[in-house]
Amino acid sequence: MKKQVYLQKSVLHGNQAWAEQNRKLFQKHSVLTVNLISSPGAGKTTLLERTIKDLKKYLRVGVIEGDVATTLDAEKIAAQGVKTVQINTHGACHLDAKMISKIVENIQLSELDLLVIENVGNLVCPAEFDLGENLRVALLSTAEGEDKVLKYPSVFERADVVILNKIDLLPYVAFNLKRFAQEIKKVNPNIPIFQLSAMNGEGMVQWITWLLNECEKQKQKTESD
Amino acid sequence: MHEVSLMAEVLSIVETVAQEEGMVAVHKVKLVLGEGLLLMPDSLQFAFDILKKEPIADTATLEMETKEGRVFCVEYIEGE
Numbered sequence: 001m002k003k004q005v006y007l008q009k010s011v012l013h014g015n016q017a018w019a020e021q022n023r024k025l026f027q028k029h030s031v032l033t034v035n036l037i038s039s040p041g042a043g044k045t046t047l048l049e050r051t052i053k054d055l056k057k058y059l060r061v062g063v064i065e066g067d068v069a070t071t072l073d074a075e076k077i078a079a080q081g082v083k084t085v086q087i088n089t090h091g092a093c094h095l096d097a098k099m100i101s102k103i104v105e106n107i108q109l110s111e112l113d114l115l116v117i118e119n120v121g122n123l124v125c126p127a128e129f130d131l132g133e134n135l136r137v138a139l140l141s142t143a144e145g146e147d148k149v150l151k152y153p154s155v156f157e158r159a160d161v162v163i164l165n166k167i168d169l170l171p172y173v174a175f176n177l178k179r180f181a182q183e184i185k186k187v188n189p190n191i192p193i194f195q196l197s198a199m200n201g202e203g204m205v206q207w208i209t210w211l212l213n214e215c216e217k218q219k220q221k222t223e224s225d
Numbered sequence: 226m227h228e229v230s231l232m233a234e235v236l237s238i239v240e241t242v243a244q245e246e247g248m249v250a251v252h253k254v255k256l257v258l259g260e261g262l263l264l265m266p267d268s269l270q271f272a273f274d275i276l277k278k279e280p281i282a283d284t285a286t287l288e289m290e291t292k293e294g295r296v297f298c299v300e301y302i303e304g305e
Binding site for chain 2: 014
Protein backbone atom coordinates (compact mmCIF):
# COMPACT_ATOMS: atom_id res chain seq x y z
CA MET A 1 0.00 0.00 0.00
CA LYS A 2 1.28 3.43 -0.93
CA LYS A 3 1.92 5.83 1.90
CA GLN A 4 3.60 9.06 2.83
CA VAL A 5 5.43 9.40 6.15
CA TYR A 6 6.10 12.87 7.50
CA LEU A 7 9.22 12.97 9.65
CA GLN A 8 10.50 16.57 9.63
CA LYS A 9 13.73 15.09 10.86
CA SER A 10 16.84 17.25 10.96
CA VAL A 11 19.65 15.70 8.97
CA LEU A 12 22.20 16.97 11.47
CA HIS A 13 20.28 15.47 14.37
CA GLY A 14 22.82 12.63 14.60
CA ASN A 15 25.73 15.05 14.93
CA GLN A 16 23.82 17.13 17.47
CA ALA A 17 23.26 14.10 19.70
CA TRP A 18 26.99 13.32 19.72
CA ALA A 19 27.76 16.99 20.39
CA GLU A 20 25.47 17.11 23.44
CA GLN A 21 27.11 13.98 24.78
CA ASN A 22 30.56 15.56 24.35
CA ARG A 23 29.44 18.76 26.04
CA LYS A 24 28.19 16.82 29.06
CA LEU A 25 31.48 15.00 29.32
CA PHE A 26 33.51 18.26 29.16
CA GLN A 27 31.22 19.82 31.75
CA LYS A 28 31.61 16.83 34.06
CA HIS A 29 35.39 17.32 34.08
CA SER A 30 35.03 21.14 34.14
CA VAL A 31 37.08 21.44 30.98
CA LEU A 32 36.46 24.52 28.85
CA THR A 33 36.42 23.37 25.22
CA VAL A 34 37.17 25.73 22.37
CA ASN A 35 36.52 25.08 18.68
CA LEU A 36 38.94 27.17 16.62
CA ILE A 37 37.82 27.85 13.05
CA SER A 38 39.48 29.77 10.21
CA SER A 39 40.57 29.44 6.61
CA PRO A 40 43.96 27.79 5.96
CA GLY A 41 46.84 30.14 6.74
CA ALA A 42 44.97 32.57 8.99
CA GLY A 43 47.23 31.57 11.86
CA LYS A 44 45.32 29.03 13.97
CA THR A 45 48.42 27.06 14.89
CA THR A 46 50.56 30.14 15.54
CA LEU A 47 47.81 31.62 17.73
CA LEU A 48 47.55 28.34 19.58
CA GLU A 49 51.32 28.09 20.12
CA ARG A 50 51.40 31.61 21.53
CA THR A 51 48.26 31.11 23.62
CA ILE A 52 49.65 27.92 25.16
CA LYS A 53 52.96 29.57 25.89
CA ASP A 54 51.20 32.39 27.75
CA LEU A 55 48.65 30.16 29.49
CA LYS A 56 50.48 27.05 30.52
CA LYS A 57 51.68 28.45 33.80
CA TYR A 58 48.05 29.02 34.83
CA LEU A 59 46.15 26.19 33.16
CA ARG A 60 46.52 22.59 32.05
CA VAL A 61 45.94 22.66 28.29
CA GLY A 62 45.21 19.89 25.79
CA VAL A 63 44.85 20.14 22.02
CA ILE A 64 43.04 18.17 19.33
CA GLU A 65 44.51 18.95 15.92
CA GLY A 66 42.26 18.45 12.91
CA ASP A 67 43.92 18.31 9.51
CA VAL A 68 43.22 16.68 6.20
CA ALA A 69 46.72 15.16 6.28
CA THR A 70 50.08 15.21 8.14
CA THR A 71 50.94 15.63 11.83
CA LEU A 72 52.93 18.85 11.27
CA ASP A 73 50.69 21.04 13.43
CA ALA A 74 50.39 18.45 16.19
CA GLU A 75 54.19 18.26 16.35
CA LYS A 76 54.45 22.06 16.67
CA ILE A 77 51.89 22.12 19.48
CA ALA A 78 53.34 19.08 21.26
CA ALA A 79 56.67 20.93 21.27
CA GLN A 80 54.99 23.36 23.70
CA GLY A 81 54.80 20.47 26.16
CA VAL A 82 51.03 19.99 26.13
CA LYS A 83 48.97 16.89 25.48
CA THR A 84 48.18 16.82 21.74
CA VAL A 85 46.24 14.37 19.65
CA GLN A 86 45.87 14.48 15.90
CA ILE A 87 42.82 13.68 13.79
CA ASN A 88 43.52 13.25 10.09
CA THR A 89 40.25 13.50 8.21
CA HIS A 90 41.76 12.04 5.00
CA GLY A 91 39.89 14.44 2.77
CA ALA A 92 36.90 15.45 4.88
CA CYS A 93 36.52 19.22 5.03
CA HIS A 94 35.50 19.52 8.69
CA LEU A 95 35.52 17.76 12.04
CA ASP A 96 32.26 16.35 13.39
CA ALA A 97 31.08 15.53 16.89
CA LYS A 98 31.48 11.79 16.45
CA MET A 99 35.17 12.13 15.55
CA ILE A 100 35.68 14.19 18.71
CA SER A 101 33.76 11.71 20.82
CA LYS A 102 36.01 8.92 19.61
CA ILE A 103 39.25 10.81 20.17
CA VAL A 104 38.46 12.13 23.66
CA GLU A 105 38.61 8.54 24.84
CA ASN A 106 42.39 8.93 24.47
CA ILE A 107 42.52 12.11 26.54
CA GLN A 108 42.52 12.29 30.32
CA LEU A 109 39.97 15.08 30.67
CA SER A 110 40.33 15.16 34.45
CA GLU A 111 43.90 16.38 33.93
CA LEU A 112 42.86 19.37 31.81
CA ASP A 113 41.37 22.83 32.33
CA LEU A 114 41.25 23.85 28.68
CA LEU A 115 40.85 21.74 25.55
CA VAL A 116 41.34 23.45 22.21
CA ILE A 117 40.10 21.79 19.05
CA GLU A 118 41.84 23.20 16.00
CA ASN A 119 39.40 22.53 13.19
CA VAL A 120 40.34 21.79 9.58
CA GLY A 121 41.34 25.03 7.80
CA ASN A 122 38.09 25.94 6.08
CA LEU A 123 35.78 28.94 6.41
CA VAL A 124 32.63 27.18 5.20
CA CYS A 125 31.96 23.63 6.32
CA PRO A 126 33.05 23.55 10.00
CA ALA A 127 30.37 26.17 10.79
CA GLU A 128 27.54 23.66 10.55
CA PHE A 129 28.99 21.04 12.87
CA ASP A 130 28.65 21.49 16.61
CA LEU A 131 31.44 19.50 18.26
CA GLY A 132 30.12 19.93 21.78
CA GLU A 133 32.38 22.90 22.42
CA ASN A 134 31.67 25.64 24.96
CA LEU A 135 33.19 28.40 22.88
CA ARG A 136 33.53 28.80 19.17
CA VAL A 137 36.34 31.07 18.02
CA ALA A 138 36.29 32.49 14.50
CA LEU A 139 39.74 33.64 13.42
CA LEU A 140 40.38 35.96 10.50
CA SER A 141 43.69 37.46 9.43
CA THR A 142 44.21 40.92 8.00
CA ALA A 143 45.74 39.51 4.81
CA GLU A 144 42.43 37.84 3.93
CA GLY A 145 40.45 41.10 3.79
CA GLU A 146 37.47 42.31 5.83
CA ASP A 147 35.00 41.29 3.10
CA LYS A 148 35.33 37.64 4.18
CA VAL A 149 32.91 38.33 7.03
CA LEU A 150 30.09 38.95 4.58
CA LYS A 151 31.28 36.39 2.06
CA TYR A 152 31.41 33.57 4.61
CA PRO A 153 28.84 34.73 7.17
CA SER A 154 27.98 31.38 8.85
CA VAL A 155 31.29 31.04 10.65
CA PHE A 156 31.01 34.55 12.12
CA GLU A 157 27.28 34.30 12.85
CA ARG A 158 27.71 31.19 14.91
CA ALA A 159 30.90 32.18 16.74
CA ASP A 160 31.17 33.27 20.40
CA VAL A 161 34.28 35.37 19.85
CA VAL A 162 36.11 36.78 16.84
CA ILE A 163 39.87 37.20 16.64
CA LEU A 164 41.56 39.33 14.03
CA ASN A 165 45.12 38.07 13.62
CA LYS A 166 48.19 39.50 11.88
CA ILE A 167 47.54 43.12 12.88
CA ASP A 168 51.30 43.63 12.48
CA LEU A 169 50.60 43.46 8.72
CA LEU A 170 48.04 46.29 8.77
CA PRO A 171 50.45 48.87 7.26
CA TYR A 172 51.02 46.58 4.25
CA VAL A 173 47.57 45.22 3.42
CA ALA A 174 44.33 46.83 2.33
CA PHE A 175 42.32 45.83 5.39
CA ASN A 176 39.63 48.25 6.53
CA LEU A 177 39.31 47.90 10.33
CA LYS A 178 36.25 50.11 10.55
CA ARG A 179 34.37 48.16 7.91
CA PHE A 180 35.45 44.89 9.58
CA ALA A 181 33.87 45.98 12.88
CA GLN A 182 30.71 47.11 11.07
CA GLU A 183 30.37 43.86 9.19
CA ILE A 184 30.86 41.71 12.26
CA LYS A 185 28.20 43.81 13.97
CA LYS A 186 25.80 43.09 11.12
CA VAL A 187 26.08 39.30 11.43
CA ASN A 188 26.69 38.98 15.19
CA PRO A 189 25.97 42.23 17.06
CA ASN A 190 27.28 41.55 20.58
CA ILE A 191 30.28 39.36 19.89
CA PRO A 192 33.62 40.25 21.54
CA ILE A 193 36.42 41.01 19.07
CA PHE A 194 40.14 40.76 19.80
CA GLN A 195 42.77 42.26 17.53
CA LEU A 196 46.20 40.75 17.89
CA SER A 197 49.36 39.50 16.31
CA ALA A 198 50.16 35.94 17.35
CA MET A 199 53.54 36.47 15.71
CA ASN A 200 54.81 39.44 17.75
CA GLY A 201 52.46 39.12 20.72
CA GLU A 202 50.69 42.45 20.36
CA GLY A 203 47.15 42.31 21.79
CA MET A 204 47.65 38.81 23.25
CA VAL A 205 47.18 39.97 26.86
CA GLN A 206 43.53 40.94 26.35
CA TRP A 207 42.74 37.63 24.66
CA ILE A 208 44.53 35.56 27.32
CA THR A 209 42.82 37.44 30.15
CA TRP A 210 39.43 36.89 28.55
CA LEU A 211 40.11 33.18 28.02
CA LEU A 212 41.29 32.70 31.63
CA ASN A 213 38.09 34.34 32.77
CA GLU A 214 36.01 31.98 30.59
CA CYS A 215 37.82 28.97 32.09
CA GLU A 216 37.01 30.27 35.55
CA LYS A 217 33.34 30.63 34.59
CA GLN A 218 33.27 27.04 33.34
CA LYS A 219 34.71 25.81 36.65
CA GLN A 220 32.08 27.70 38.63
CA LYS A 221 29.37 26.30 36.39
CA THR A 222 30.48 22.74 37.13
CA GLU A 223 30.67 23.41 40.86
CA SER A 224 27.19 24.92 41.00
CA ASP A 225 25.65 21.94 39.13
CA MET B 226 31.65 20.63 0.12
CA HIS B 227 30.32 17.97 2.47
CA GLU B 228 27.20 17.13 0.48
CA VAL B 229 28.14 13.46 0.16
CA SER B 230 28.45 12.88 3.90
CA LEU B 231 25.19 14.74 4.51
CA MET B 232 23.43 12.66 1.88
CA ALA B 233 24.74 9.48 3.52
CA GLU B 234 23.07 10.72 6.71
CA VAL B 235 19.83 11.46 4.82
CA LEU B 236 19.73 7.96 3.35
CA SER B 237 20.46 6.39 6.70
CA ILE B 238 17.46 8.28 8.16
CA VAL B 239 15.30 7.26 5.18
CA GLU B 240 16.18 3.58 5.48
CA THR B 241 15.64 3.50 9.23
CA VAL B 242 12.22 5.17 8.99
CA ALA B 243 11.17 3.01 6.02
CA GLN B 244 11.98 -0.12 7.98
CA GLU B 245 10.15 1.12 11.05
CA GLU B 246 7.12 1.83 8.87
CA GLY B 247 7.30 -1.59 7.24
CA MET B 248 7.95 -0.16 3.75
CA VAL B 249 9.57 -2.36 1.13
CA ALA B 250 10.36 0.46 -1.31
CA VAL B 251 10.78 4.20 -1.03
CA HIS B 252 9.64 6.09 -4.14
CA LYS B 253 10.33 9.64 -3.10
CA VAL B 254 12.37 11.55 -0.57
CA LYS B 255 11.53 15.19 0.12
CA LEU B 256 14.22 17.42 1.61
CA VAL B 257 13.96 20.97 2.88
CA LEU B 258 17.13 22.94 2.41
CA GLY B 259 18.00 26.18 4.19
CA GLU B 260 19.77 28.74 2.03
CA GLY B 261 21.98 29.69 4.99
CA LEU B 262 23.66 26.29 4.83
CA LEU B 263 25.24 27.06 1.45
CA LEU B 264 24.67 23.53 0.22
CA MET B 265 24.65 22.81 -3.49
CA PRO B 266 21.50 21.05 -4.74
CA ASP B 267 23.36 19.59 -7.74
CA SER B 268 25.93 17.97 -5.48
CA LEU B 269 23.20 16.64 -3.19
CA GLN B 270 21.41 15.15 -6.20
CA PHE B 271 24.65 13.60 -7.43
CA ALA B 272 25.35 12.10 -4.02
CA PHE B 273 21.77 10.81 -3.76
CA ASP B 274 22.00 9.02 -7.11
CA ILE B 275 25.27 7.39 -6.16
CA LEU B 276 24.46 6.44 -2.58
CA LYS B 277 20.85 5.22 -2.83
CA LYS B 278 20.88 1.48 -2.73
CA GLU B 279 18.91 -1.75 -2.78
CA PRO B 280 16.61 -3.03 -1.53
CA ILE B 281 14.67 -0.04 -0.21
CA ALA B 282 15.89 3.19 -1.75
CA ASP B 283 17.40 2.22 -5.12
CA THR B 284 14.50 3.53 -7.22
CA ALA B 285 13.70 6.57 -5.09
CA THR B 286 13.63 10.09 -6.51
CA LEU B 287 14.72 13.20 -4.69
CA GLU B 288 12.77 16.42 -4.35
CA MET B 289 14.35 19.47 -2.76
CA GLU B 290 12.69 22.65 -1.58
CA THR B 291 14.83 25.64 -0.69
CA LYS B 292 13.78 27.86 2.20
CA GLU B 293 15.26 30.76 4.14
CA GLY B 294 17.38 30.02 7.16
CA ARG B 295 19.37 27.00 8.25
CA VAL B 296 16.87 24.21 8.30
CA PHE B 297 18.01 20.96 6.70
CA CYS B 298 15.53 18.17 7.19
CA VAL B 299 13.87 15.18 5.63
CA GLU B 300 10.29 16.43 5.40
CA TYR B 301 8.65 13.21 4.28
CA ILE B 302 9.20 9.96 2.45
CA GLU B 303 6.77 8.24 0.12
CA GLY B 304 6.70 4.54 -0.59
CA GLU B 305 4.92 1.25 -0.09
